[in-house]
Amino acid sequence: MNLIRDTYFRxxxxxxxxAKFGVVGLIxxxxxxxxxxxxxxxxxxxxxISLTVAYMIAxxxxxxxxxxxxxxxxxxxxxxxxxxxxxxxxVVGYGIQVGIVAIANYGLGYKDGLSYNIAxxxxxxxxxxxxxxxxxxxxxxxxxxxxGAEAGELASASAR
Numbered sequence: 001m002n003l004i005r006d007t008y009f010r011x012x013x014x015x016x017x018x019a020k021f022g023v024v025g026l027i028x029x030x031x032x033x034x035x036x037x038x039x040x041x042x043x044x045x046x047x048x049i050s051l052t053v054a055y056m057i058a059x060x061x062x063x064x065x066x067x068x069x070x071x072x073x074x075x076x077x078x079x080x081x082x083x084x085x086x087x088x089x090x091v092v093g094y095g096i097q098v099g100i101v102a103i104a105n106y107g108l109g110y111k112d113g114l115s116y117n118i119a120x121x122x123x124x125x126x127x128x129x130x131x132x133x134x135x136x137x138x139x140x141x142x143x144x145x146x147x148g149a150e151a152g153e154l155a156s157a158s159a160r
Contacts, residue, residue, distance in 0.1 A: 017070060021132055024065035029124060032058035036120065041113055047105050051098055051120065059090050071140030082139050089134045096130060097123030 008015070036054035039045040045053075063086050067079075076082050100123035104110045110119065 013073075017136065018132070020070035021066065021135070024062050024070050025128055027065060028058040028062040031061050032124070033117070033120065037113075037117070040116065047101060047116060048098060051101055052094070055090075055094050055097065059087070066135060066140065071135065074140045076140055085139045086135070089131060089139065092134075093127035093131050096127040099123070100126065 032054045034054075035057050036050045039053060040047055040050035063083070066086075067082065097120065101116065101119045104115055104119035110116070
């Protein structure tokens with residue numbers, strides 16, 4: 001039992017961050033797919049433009065959730081720095097997503113709605129793995145480096 005408790009305390013901050021990041025990501029996922037499908041299927045906007053508009057809206061939603069909930073305990077380098085790095089990293093995430101959708105739609109010729117959504121979900125999944133690492137490392141990090149906030153919180157958690 002001590003091994004389980006000690007392991008939990010050791011990874012407590014990571015577990016909580018990943019869980020909260022997942023909830024924020026799920027909300028962003030619903031926002032993106034909702035807007036994207038409304039534009040693409042409903043308004044007959046092209047696949048890449050639909051994805052782009054939806055991605056920008058979802059980025060605002062996820063930045064707010066990550067900044068003020070998932071990573072709120074991290075001191076960071078200020079709102080301006082975090083916003084600029086967040087946007088830059090989301091451009092990379094966008095590139096991953098749009099690349100998968102473009103390959104499916106234009107490269108492989110899968111133009112139906114189901115294929116479009118499958119490609120979007122695959123792109124979101126790959127981009128999410130990238131973003132989780134990048135947000136923790138570069139956006140919502142501590143002034144002392146990535147782990148400064150974790151180390152302090154883990155020390156207080158293990159003192160309980």
